[in-house]
Amino acid sequence: MTQVYETQAERTDLPLVVMPSVLDSMVEPIRLQFPQLHDIARVRMFEEFTSDEDAIASRLRDADVLLVGGYHISDDLLRRITGHGPNGADEGHVRCIVFCGTGVASYVDLDLAREFGVRVCNAEHYGDHAVAEHAFALMFELIRHVGELDKDVKAGNWAWKGGDGLQLAGRRLGIIGLGGIGSTVASIAKAFGMEVGAWSSHVPEALFERCGAEPVADMNELIASSDVVSVHLPLIDGVTRGIITAEHLEHLRPGTLFINTARSEVIEPGALLARLQRGDIPAGLDVFDHEPLKSGDAICQIPGIVLTPHVGWRTDGAFRELTRQMVECVRAFLTGGECNVVVHE
Incomplete structure (x- = not known):
């Protein structure tokens, strides 16, 4: 059964940040960063890696912010999680996507994200x-x-x-x-x-x-x-x-x-x-x-x-800096600031 890590689950007044899929190596480093979102956002992280789009869409149904890494977001999935699919906002209302890496253009259609008014952030120089x-x-x-x-x-x-x-x-x-x-x-x-x-x-x-x-x-x-x-x-x-x-x-x-x-x-x-x-x-x-x-x-x-299987960026030091930047991007978005913005909403 998939382990789910949550913070401030009772604070339904706060926006929800969801990481629907995570590499094993990122679990502990990003957990250590989540206290930076205390009283700013709830966090829900599914502690397994999957690229199944139906599972990802289901886990993002109530999310305001998506933390993504290790899988591609197809145009269809992007439509679904942002409320632009056939089921509208009932399927998702993600307003910000934070990518765990620099080359986000290879994983998300940035023009489509811009059309949907979704902020997209990445990480810089972490690796x-x-x-x-x-x-x-x-x-x-x-x-x-x-x-x-x-x-x-x-x-x-x-x-x-x-x-x-x-x-x-x-x-x-x-x-x-x-x-x-x-x-x-x-x-x-x-x-x-x-x-x-x-x-x-x-x-x-x-x-x-x-x-x-x-x-x-x-x-x-x-x-x-x-x-x-x-x-x-x-x-x-x-x-x-x-x-x-x-x-x-x-x-x-x-x-x-x-x-x-x-x-x-x-x-x-x-x-x-x-x-x-x-x-x-x-x-x-x-x-x-x-x-x-x-x-x-x-x-x-x-x-x-x-x-080698695209692992050049995967070291302990890179994971620490990467997850720090990811959480800082979320914090900035939810508090009216900017951090590593690739696409403005």
Whole structure:
């Protein structure tokens, strides 16, 4: 039976905040934040993860604010929970959606939310270190094969036949997108003794200097001159969606490591798969065109690449900061303020 956590259940005069589905790792961190809503809102959290739309809609029937994470809100579900479905307000009246992440545009139709007069909020920079560290975890698996070596040793195979490792020190890292995560990656890379170049638009020149990255104005030039290419662009419709094209990927030299812990949608559809299928680019990917991946997916059949299930952001520190921001967004909405507003109501 689903455990339901509630605060101030008797205060029916207060607006209701509902989290209808939650990742196990978020339960305790967000519980610790809910006291910030004392005398501001009631909270109801269903302590299981589900993406079943009927279950989510049912749990949100009386909600004023939705805390969402880990699943997509279809247009149909958005209509239902905001009172714009066939059953009108009887099915829902959510006025604010708070997303547990930055790239909310990948999970909710923002234009439709705007049409319905629903505020949408996200979280910012909560996972800069988490995702940056995961990018290096992928790099190290590609160059040192720690997972494979562990299996070999435990199986009694001491002699490594997979070839010697590579070192990062002295190699050049090309970063596409020098925001919070990209600049953190640059700083870590410098500490490892790497040369760092970066292509990024709309960031101050001082940021390049602060994290030790050389600005490169042409993405093709950056890619062609790098031993490792790491993508850290946010997904912004009309700006970064598909910004990395098949033509850009043609500039990857054989043997170049390609890392993506950002969003798959920043790459032209089909372009990365086609490039990797040539078999000469080791890649580490945490994001994909279709999630979750199926075992028969074409990208799973390519040798020499490492795949992880969109977990780069999932660390204890990231969860603490993420849940703090989520609750602050709720508090601001219900007290007349603003916090991380992506769509105004």
